[in-house]
Structure formats: structure tokens, C-alpha cells
Amino acid sequence: MSNDLLIDSIRRHAAFTPTEATLIGQACKLRSYSKDSWLVIPGEVCAHAIFILDGCVKTYFADLNGQEHIIQPGNSGWWGRDLRSFCHQVSGR
Incomplete structure (x- = not known):
């Protein structure tokens, strides 16, 4: 499972670098x-x-x-x- 949908959702409201996107992804816990x-x-x-x-x-x-x-x-x-x-x-x- 990937957090790409989360990153895309946040990008609609704020601009950030690929490094920042990686940090956001690392800060989130994926759970099923x-x-x-x-x-x-x-x-x-x-x-x-x-x-x-x-x-x-x-x-x-x-x-x-x-x-x-x-x-x-x-x-x-x-x-x-x-x-x-x-x-x-x-x-x-």
C-alpha cells in the first residue's frame, strides 16, 4: 500500500519538494x-x-x-x- 494518494491530496493545498513529500510519507503510519x-x-x-x-x-x-x-x-x-x-x-x- 502506498501513500501517493495522501501526498497528492496534500499537494492540492500546499507546495512542497520531493524531499518534503518523503518526510511526510515517513511521518505517516500505513495501517489496514x-x-x-x-x-x-x-x-x-x-x-x-x-x-x-x-x-x-x-x-x-x-x-x-x-x-x-x-x-x-x-x-x-x-x-x-x-x-x-x-x-x-x-x-x-
Whole structure:
């Protein structure tokens, strides 16, 4: 798996040298997740932004009745995270 999609996405917003692109790539951890995996477990703090190289994710919370409410869908080339937890460093829901 390559981080080329991530580098291309960032290049749309900022210019950088090939050396800087290499440094960005080295600073990122590539991980694969299976279907129905949790990226942030409820009650934990979302410590990282997630760039989706391939596949889909959903950011959601479950209400007191167990009903899911999707906050943000995400496809390849998109960023995903529990924004409230990530920005304020509070427990996810």
C-alpha cells in the first residue's frame, strides 16, 4: 500500500519538494483494517486524523437506544476522525 494518494491530496493545498513529500510519507503510519473494525473505541480519545487510502469508513455515534447516527461518511481520498474528540481531546462517543 502506498501513500501517493495522501501526498497528492496534500499537494492540492500546499507546495512542497520531493524531499518534503518523503518526510511526510515517513511521518505517516500505513495501517489496514478489516470490515467492522473500530478506529476509535467509544470512551477513548481520538488521537489521530485518518486518511482513507482505500475503502470506506463512517464516523457515527449511537444514541441511548442504540440507534446509529452517521456524522461523516468517508471514501478513498477523504479524511476521517471523531472531530470533537480529536480537536478537544475528549472521549469519543
